[in-house]
Amino acid sequence: MLELITATRYVTPLREGGSLPGIVEADDLGTYVLKFRGAGQGLKVLVAEVLVGELARALGMRVPRLAVVDLQAPxxxxxxxxxxQDLLTASLGHNLGVDFLPGSFGYDGSRPPAADTAADILWLDALTANVDRTWSNPNLLVWHREPWLIDHGAALYFHHGWPSRGADPARFATQAYDADQHVLRDVASDVGAAHERLAPQVTDALLRDVTAAVPDEWLEPAPGLDDAHAVRTAYREHLLARVANPAAWLPGGVA
Incomplete structure (x- = not known):
């Protein structure tokens, strides 16, 4: 599970995105970008943030520390x-905090990552069907000259379709990924080699650890997925099916 901390002060909104995240201070003396449970995109966005962020971290990529932040009425x-105020009121309780990286700046291509690092990031986005790392919205920060991955709420789109056909792991496993607009496409080395490096690490045991990081209350039940355990199992099945079928989604022409 992620660490549970309490917000002590709301500092300022970040108006770059539609969900209106905000900067908060917390009782651990840290500063966080807060992703609100009451935002229009709903809880599934927070789930995707945790699952993809913690998977990336487990695979050795740089992701700001995540925490569950309790937001109280005062x-x-x-x-x-x-x-x-309306957003805060709608979000009382447990929200997602992303460690604020002071002095970081948005990726603009002036300090590209190493080619293998770029390939790893592109591979992760293809695996998780993350369509939101383009030049219009890079969702990368540069901090201490290294790329840090943020904002994974657009990944794992299949869960928005539960319990429709989109909830079928076999169907997700065969969905192609279009890397043409990916912000690191022209920097990445061979993504096939990245698959050889990373895919063996995406095991059932690893995904059990990653899905365990999501609070039960964020895992909304659906027909056929009656409790948090069933929802976690569904996420594992989808990702395991996809990682086992790279021919369907692994981007080509990047070398």
Whole structure:
């Protein structure tokens, strides 16, 4: 499980995205970008953030530390901005905190990562069907001259379709991935070699650890997925099916 901390002060909104994340201070003396449970995208976005972020971390990629942040009523009560106050009020309870990296800046291509690092990131995005790492929205920070991965809420799109055909692991396993617009496409080395490096690490045991990091209350039941255990199992089955079928989704023409 992720560490549970409590927000002590709402600092400022970040208005770059539609979900209006905000900067908060917490009782561990840390500063976090808070992803709100009450935002319009819903809890599944938080689940994708944790699953893909923790999978990336387990595979050796740089991801800011994640935490569950308890948001209590007094913070919302004293916020002057009406839009922010409504969001805070709708998000009382457990939200997702992403460690704030002071001095980091958005990736602009001026300091590209090593070719193998870029290939690993591209491979991860293809595996998890993350369509949101393009030049219009790189979702990469540069901190201490290294790339850090953020904002994975657009990945694992299949869970928005539960319990439709999109919940079929075999169907997800065969979905192609279009890497043409990926921000690291022209930097990455052979993504096939990245698959050889990384795929053997994506085991059932690893995915059990990764899915265990998601709080039960964020795992919304659906017909046929009646509790948190069943939902975690479904995520594992989808990812294991996909990693076993690289011919369907592994980007080609990148070398």
């Amino acid at each position: 913070i919302a009560k004293y916020e002057a901005d009406e839009e922010v």
